[in-house]
Amino acid sequence: MSEFLLELLSEEIPARMQTGAARDLERMTREGLASEGLALDEVRAFAGPRRLTLVVTGLPAQQADRTEERRGPRVGAPAQAIEGFLRSTGLNADELEERAGVLFARISRPGRATPAILKELTEGIAARFPWPKSMTTGSGSFRWVRPLRRILALFDGEVVPIEIDGLTAGDLTEGHRVMGPRGPVRVRDFADYEKALDERFVVLSADERRRRIVEGARKITAAAGLHWVEDFGLLEEVGGMVEWPVAILGDMEAAFLQLPPEVVRTTMRVHQRYFAVRKGPTTDSPLSPHFICIANLEAPDNGRLIAAGNARVLSARLNDARFFWEEDLRVPLADRLPRLAGVTFHARLGSLLDRVNRIEGATHAIAPLVGADPHAACQAARLAKADLASGMVGEFPELQGIMGGYYAEHEGLPPDVATAIREHYRPQGPSDAIPIAPVSIAVALADKLDSLIGFFSIGEAPTGSRDPFALRRAALGVIRIVLENGLRFSLGNLVENLSVRAGLQPDGLLAFFADRLKVALRDAGRRHDLVDAVFALGDDDLVRVVARVEALSVFLASEDGVNLLAAFRRAGNILAAEAKKGDLPTGEPLRVATPAEEAALFDALEAVTPAIESALASEDFAAAMIAMAGLRTAVDAFFDAVLVNSEVPAERANRLRLLAKVRDAMLRVADFSKVAG
Amino acid sequence: MPASRPLSFQDLILELHAYWSARGCVIVQPYDVEVGAGTLHPATVLRALGPRPWRCAYVQPSRRPSDGRYGENPNRLRHFHQYQVILKPNPVDMQELYLGSLEAVGIDPKMHDIRFVEDDWENPTVGAWGLGWEVWCDGMEISQYTYFQQVGGLDVKPVSGELTYGLERLALYVQGVDNIYDLAFNNPQSPDFKTYGEVFLENEREFSAFELEVADVSMLQRQFADMEAAVPALLEARGRQGQPLVLPAYDHVLKASHLFNLLDARGSIAVAERASYIGRIRELCRRCAEAWLALEGGAA
Numbered sequence: 001m002s003e004f005l006l007e008l009l010s011e012e013i014p015a016r017m018q019t020g021a022a023r024d025l026e027r028m029t030r031e032g033l034a035s036e037g038l039a040l041d042e043v044r045a046f047a048g049p050r051r052l053t054l055v056v057t058g059l060p061a062q063q064a065d066r067t068e069e070r071r072g073p074r075v076g077a078p079a080q081a082i083e084g085f086l087r088s089t090g091l092n093a094d095e096l097e098e099r100a101g102v103l104f105a106r107i108s109r110p111g112r113a114t115p116a117i118l119k120e121l122t123e124g125i126a127a128r129f130p131w132p133k134s135m136t137t138g139s140g141s142f143r144w145v146r147p148l149r150r151i152l153a154l155f156d157g158e159v160v161p162i163e164i165d166g167l168t169a170g171d172l173t174e175g176h177r178v179m180g181p182r183g184p185v186r187v188r189d190f191a192d193y194e195k196a197l198d199e200r201f202v203v204l205s206a207d208e209r210r211r212r213i214v215e216g217a218r219k220i221t222a223a224a225g226l227h228w229v230e231d232f233g234l235l236e237e238v239g240g241m242v243e244w245p246v247a248i249l250g251d252m253e254a255a256f257l258q259l260p261p262e263v264v265r266t267t268m269r270v271h272q273r274y275f276a277v278r279k280g281p282t283t284d285s286p287l288s289p290h291f292i293c294i295a296n297l298e299a300p301d302n303g304r305l306i307a308a309g310n311a312r313v314l315s316a317r318l319n320d321a322r323f324f325w326e327e328d329l330r331v332p333l334a335d336r337l338p339r340l341a342g343v344t345f346h347a348r349l350g351s352l353l354d355r356v357n358r359i360e361g362a363t364h365a366i367a368p369l370v371g372a373d374p375h376a377a378c379q380a381a382r383l384a385k386a387d388l389a390s391g392m393v394g395e396f397p398e399l400q401g402i403m404g405g406y407y408a409e410h411e412g413l414p415p416d417v418a419t420a421i422r423e424h425y426r427p428q429g430p431s432d433a434i435p436i437a438p439v440s441i442a443v444a445l446a447d448k449l450d451s452l453i454g455f456f457s458i459g460e461a462p463t464g465s466r467d468p469f470a471l472r473r474a475a476l477g478v479i480r481i482v483l484e485n486g487l488r489f490s491l492g493n494l495v496e497n498l499s500v501r502a503g504l505q506p507d508g509l510l511a512f513f514a515d516r517l518k519v520a521l522r523d524a525g526r527r528h529d530l531v532d533a534v535f536a537l538g539d540d541d542l543v544r545v546v547a548r549v550e551a552l553s554v555f556l557a558s559e560d561g562v563n564l565l566a567a568f569r570r571a572g573n574i575l576a577a578e579a580k581k582g583d584l585p586t587g588e589p590l591r592v593a594t595p596a597e598e599a600a601l602f603d604a605l606e607a608v609t610p611a612i613e614s615a616l617a618s619e620d621f622a623a624a625m626i627a628m629a630g631l632r633t634a635v636d637a638f639f640d641a642v643l644v645n646s647e648v649p650a651e652r653a654n655r656l657r658l659l660a661k662v663r664d665a666m667l668r669v670a671d672f673s674k675v676a677g
Numbered sequence: 678m679p680a681s682r683p684l685s686f687q688d689l690i691l692e693l694h695a696y697w698s699a700r701g702c703v704i705v706q707p708y709d710v711e712v713g714a715g716t717l718h719p720a721t722v723l724r725a726l727g728p729r730p731w732r733c734a735y736v737q738p739s740r741r742p743s744d745g746r747y748g749e750n751p752n753r754l755r756h757f758h759q760y761q762v763i764l765k766p767n768p769v770d771m772q773e774l775y776l777g778s779l780e781a782v783g784i785d786p787k788m789h790d791i792r793f794v795e796d797d798w799e800n801p802t803v804g805a806w807g808l809g810w811e812v813w814c815d816g817m818e819i820s821q822y823t824y825f826q827q828v829g830g831l832d833v834k835p836v837s838g839e840l841t842y843g844l845e846r847l848a849l850y851v852q853g854v855d856n857i858y859d860l861a862f863n864n865p866q867s868p869d870f871k872t873y874g875e876v877f878l879e880n881e882r883e884f885s886a887f888e889l890e891v892a893d894v895s896m897l898q899r900q901f902a903d904m905e906a907a908v909p910a911l912l913e914a915r916g917r918q919g920q921p922l923v924l925p926a927y928d929h930v931l932k933a934s935h936l937f938n939l940l941d942a943r944g945s946i947a948v949a950e951r952a953s954y955i956g957r958i959r960e961l962c963r964r965c966a967e968a969w970l971a972l973e974g975g976a977a
Contacts, residue, residue: 138769313815
């Protein structure tokens, strides 16, 4: 089977861009080949620290001849139009065909040799390649992620003379920078290429690199009676930083483990890209004073110097962290607050201290709603941001809140206050746990609501493409905290209350919440049109809204529900049509003896309406739906047998009143006009 | 040529000078106006602009007032030395040249894990940025390697490759020492042997106190305003060949930049103001950059 092999060798490609690059290369290749009508068997793309590689098998040696038919102007169209068409197709007038009064051109395209197509295609892909960030080099204008150094391109063993940025393709590649024989190596095909790379200490496949890292980490820790801490995000990144992964176990001063584990982990992972090591196999086993670094080198001393060098760097960084830790512990959180006055939160929302003051006020208002001790909650709110002025958080901003929690504990603040400080940023992602302690809940809600109210008051609501202040996450956080804790209060009233306290006027915030709730429920498998149907009633107690949505969802899945929905629409349509003719009659309908179906509907309404009300009053929405279902038979019969638009005005008026009452009874439960489908 | 024993701090510099001099670099001296980084030397910021090829290397003592630790932190200084190399246009084998320089100072690539880790450098005060890497040696960052894309807010053509070595870091590594003040400044075998601390500890102590506690903020603010006014005035002035006084103007941009660093270290610049100050300095630099470029694509 034929084979096209392409390698673009460059200087080190950022690890985070490699997976996307391989995907883009494959996609653009498939699309390009398809548009040239070339069938293929398989396309595989690889990305590594210094190279992008592509293999395509099963291409024909030659593109088939093709005929393209193009539709032109009508016969008798203006001469210019026809001339333009002739120009664009390159044909003469007598070569055109005429069908049903329209001119067509048949353009024959003889098939080109595949290598010529591959050359053109590859050069085009390189010129348009969607690197997230790219650069020019030397005096050229070609853009690539880093300087391109060499191109390998073979079609069935013959070089495809691709030219990119002054480089011409050949049949050579290079191995590891340092290990193995020096100088480029000639290859014939993909199998040869893969073997040559392996001999020269380059692992072509990202999956294989990751596999070797996992294997290596497991082996070296097992040999020391330890276990490595799996970290798939780090694994993916590190896999893109080495051509020949070698796991090395390094030592750490045990005393550093006395630092908060989050500090140790952040230093190791974020700054140094090390894997952590545990003493035991389970996730709660204590950390061991070791680290695993993945080097790009097999050194003759088994990496002893590399391990020692890395250990010294880690030690220096942890020493810095320890310095911050010890310095920070000297200063009570409250003493840090004045510094926050000098830090701007947002030009139009004041300083961080202004924000702290607002959050404290908000917490005071929220505490009774969530059963939190107001004194503890306000204390936590007051100190929740103090750690932003600490050395540690200055160095490791991702540890905000967590450090505050530690400092609060150290100061001997009550446990619920320390916990609230630590937890108040949660949830920080869809899988992050929500706070469940009342004091934590109060501060967490206050923090998020202050952001939302603030930014919505200065015209900084998120747009489709921008949400720089993470307001979607904040709103979702509020929703999750309320729902998962079963907190009962009117969101609208709370927002109003907090806005007045802060002297702000948020615009469109409740609609934003409705939107976020829809998204949250949709992600949980609920229909979002049902949320609209419930929100339209003006209810903003999120727990109750969701209970209503649930009941509605169940109801509309039932036969009664489907039929009543249809009846609601039918009633609505009739009322709307009649409203066009003039004002609808108002007031209560009367019970008439005939027709029987009209009487039956009146009786059904009389029975059902109080049942619905009493069910709603006790928030038993399922019962409200069941009660409403009691209308179904009577409504269906009514529509079957009774002409609403009677010529007798009194009959018509009474029937319209009845329909309005049916609709109103249903509207007590949900705004069915918002239900889709 | 790798040394048989680890190089002293000053021999590190001499070795790098020899290496880069042999590869066509003009060895200029450190710029004599206070700067926070080697990049700010006119031999980099101005020479990177325009079409003329240029290769240079130099040591640049750099001042970063906010990093002052009174000589008590073994890893952090407010005064340190960068070794700066500019290769314009960037040669095809620049990475190999860089790795060769590491070998020349005794770092054997077969024994040490040297990696190019994505890091795109930028210096907003001079409107400069590029793509490149931090170079790690056994986990320690020892150099910044950048392909400039813009300087002074202007696209560069041709591109310059910039190498910036942290000399103290490199020396710590090469000498296997943990505390900067314990570094061998000159040859330990010499009867006049001095450690880094014997040369610079007092400097760290006095300048930390000055920069973090004593410097007169209103004087600094007045001086900043003076520098800001001086730049456009100098660009309006003319030398004997009819040229705007770009180089003196740029000196005043550097002074403004250092004054900003001093104000910042004294804690007198609010977070909201930082962006504004940086923008003002950048604008001054941009004007110098444009004037420089207009001089036949860069004066001699």
